[in-house]
Amino acid sequence: xxxxxxxVLNISxxxxxxxxxxxxxxxxxxxTDGRTIRFPASILRSVVQANGIQGLFELIIxxxxxxxxxxxxxxx
Numbered sequence: 531x532x533x534x535x536x537x538v539l540n541i542s543x544x545x546x547x548x549x550x551x552x553x554x555x556x557x558x559x560x561x562t563d564g565r566t567i568r569f570p571a572s573i574l575r576s577v578v579q580a581n582g583i584q585g586l587f588e589l590i591i592x593x594x595x596x597x598x599x600x601x602x603x604x605x606x
Contacts, residue, residue, distance in 0.1 A: 532590050532598060536562040541583040573597050
C-alpha cells in the first residue's frame with residue numbers, strides 16, 4: 531500500500547544550486563499534517579521550474595518507505 535504525503539515547498543533557484551552542486555543532498559520538509567520528513571534532494575529534479583520549486587506537492591512512498599513519485603498538486 532502506498533502512502534501519500536503532502537508538503538509545501540518554497541525553494542528558490544539560488545537554493546537549488548546547492549543541491550545541484552552536491553553541497554546538500556537531503557531535503558527536510560513539514561507535511562501538511564505537521565510531520566517532519568526527510569528525502570533525497572534528487573527526487574525534486576522532475577519538478578524544478580524557472581522560479582525554483584514552489585507550491586504544494588504530493589510525494590508517494592511505498593510500504594518500505596521508498597520513494598515512488600512526486601507531483602505538484604497546486605501552485606500555492
